[in-house]
Every structure is written in structure tokens, then in C-alpha cells.
Amino acid sequence: MLVIALDTSTPAVTAGLVALDDGTPRPLAERVTVNPRAHGELLMPQLLDALAEAGHRLGDADAIVVGSGPGPFTGLRVGMATAAAxxxxxxxxxxxxxxxxxxxxxxxxxxxxxxxxxxxxxxxxWAAYDAARARTTGPRVQRPADVPVADLGVAAAAGEMAEALGVPAVEPRYPSPVGLVRAAREVLLSGAEPEPLVPLYLRRPDAATPGPRKSVVPGRGAR
Structure with missing residues (x-):
């Protein structure tokens, strides 16, 4: 099984082609560029470069996996919209x-x-995981000082903000094509219908619906 993997939920623009043979993801080619301002410009060119390096075309893939967040609205929607298209x-x-x-x-x-x-x-x-990498808590959004690290009993932290949590930091810092496919391995191999493409924003949007306009006409009792 050939799987296209995309992610724009972090500052890294991630695209690649992964072979899922006997349940073990194997990277065929990938491109990862850390540039939080260029998700839209880099994602498709990187994917096409990776496919060319692997000797495949878009239509050769059997499935697509895409990072659904959590992440900022602008970057996250680039990957999800591209994957949907x-x-x-x-x-x-x-x-x-x-x-x-x-x-x-x-x-x-x-x-x-x-x-x-x-x-x-x-x-x-953030999110917490057991030794088998099953998620036990989260995802959530908080200040680093408010994350209950001591209560979670973790031995290490990964991700770009791992160093802020006061436990030993390990790689990786960003999602990789192999990591994306490994996280989706069971559903890919089962042939189950995909879950809806719903982004994990975890925050309310900054934009708010405008309230009613204030009247500029003087009230009846005004003189």
C-alpha cells in the first residue's frame, strides 16, 4: 500500500510517500521544510518532488493521510484542503x-x-501517551506551567515545545510522513471508512460576529 502523507499543523511543511508493507511504514521519499509562512507555497511542490524521487505519480497512491491538528487556523487549513482536493x-x-x-x-x-x-x-x-503510544489525555491547549506534568507520570517529552515542560526532551520535533502513517496504520490496513476531515483548532476563532450597530439617531427625548 502506498500512502501520501501531508501535514501543515506546525511550522514544518511536511509531504511524503510511504509504503505500508506488512504493517510497517517505510519512507520512500519525503520533504520537510520548517517555514511557518510558506505552507501554501511549499506543500504541493514538495509533494510532487517527493513523488518524482520515489518514481510514482499522484494516482499511484492508495490512500492519503493528513495532519488534522491541533494547529493554527491558517496553516492547518492548507494541508487539510490540499488533502481533500x-x-x-x-x-x-x-x-x-x-x-x-x-x-x-x-x-x-x-x-x-x-x-x-x-x-x-x-x-x-499537548497530549499524553502511555508506553504503547495510546493517547491517554488531550489534546489540550494551556500555558506550559499549567500542564500537569507531575500528575501524568511521563518520562520524556517530544515535539517542538518539549523543552518547556521540564522533562527530558526527545525527537521528533515535528510530524513526519512515517509518523503520520504509523498513527493511522490500523485504520489504513482495515480499509475502514475515514473519519470526517474536522480540524482540531482547540480555540475559538479570533474573529467575532459583529453586534448590532449603534444608532446615531438621537432619541425621542433629545433636544
Whole structure:
């Protein structure tokens, strides 16, 4: 099985082609560029470069996985919209994957794990995992000082904000194509229908619906 993997939920623009043989993801080619301002410009060119390096075309893929966040609205929607368009154009299933799960799936650590990425506003997106990398808590968004690290009993932390949590930091810092596919491995191999492509924002949008306009006409009792 060939799987296209995309993620734009972090500052890293991630695209690649992964072979899922006998349940073990194997990277064929990937491109990862850390540039939080260029998700839209880099994602498709990187994917096409990776496909060319692997000797495949878009239509050769059997499925697509895409990071569904948590992440900032602007970057996250680039990857999800691109994956949805590719799935429709190539008639392939598109599976959303929590980006924190993808990092945890490839973390170089034993035992319980914490994963944290940058949520901006001096906050982190985080989730906790057991030794088998099943998610036990989260995802949530909080200030690093408010994350209950001691209560979670974790031995290490991964993700770009791992150093802010006061436990040993391990790789990776960002989701990789193999990590995305590994996190979605069971559903990919089962042939189950994909979950809806719903982004994990974890915050209310900054924009608010305008309230009623204030009247500029003087009241009846005005003189």
C-alpha cells in the first residue's frame, strides 16, 4: 500500500510517500521544510518532488493521510484542503491524523510520553501517551506551567515545545510522513471508512460576529 502523507499543523511543511508493507511504514521519499509562512507555497511542490524521487505519480497512491491538528487556523487549513482536493481528484480515501499522535508514534523514548507543540500566545498544544503510544489525555491547549506534568507520570517529552515542560526532551520535533502513517496504520490496513476531515483548532476563532450597530439617531427625548 502506498500512502501520501501531508501535514501543515506546525511550522514544518511536511509531504511524503510511504509504503505500508506488512504493517510497517517505510519512507520512500519525503520533504520537510520548517517555514511557518510558506505552507501554501511549499506543500504541493514538495509533494510532487517527493513523488518524482520515489518514481510514482499522484494516482499511484492508495490512500492519503493528513495532519488534522491541533494547529493554527491558517496553516492547518492548507494541508487539510490540499488533502481533500487530492482525495477527490484521485478518488482516494483521506484519513485525518492528530499531529501529536504522529509525533508520539515516532518518539525515541520508552515509557509514558508527553508531546507538546507551539500554540502561540505563550501556550502549547499537548497530549499524553502511555508506553504503547495510546493517547491517554488531550489534546489540550494551556500555558506550559499549567500542564500537569507531575500528575501524568511521563518520562520524556517530544515535539517542538518539549523543552518547556521540564522533562527530558526527545525527537521528533515535528510530524513526519512515517509518523503520520504509523498513527493511522490500523485504520489504513482495515480499509475502514475515514473519519470526517474536522480540524482540531482547540480555540475559538479570533474573529467575532459583529453586534448590532449603534444608532446615531438621537432619541425621542433629545433636544
Amino acid at each position: 487530492l482525495g477527490q481528484a484521485c478518488d482516494r480515501p483521506v484519513h485525518p491524523v492528530c499531529g501529536l499522535d504522529a509525533i508520539a508514534a515516532q518518539a525515541a523514548a520508552d515509557g509514558p510520553l508527553l508531546v507538546a507543540t507551539d500554540a502561540r500566545r505563550k501556550e502549547v498544544y
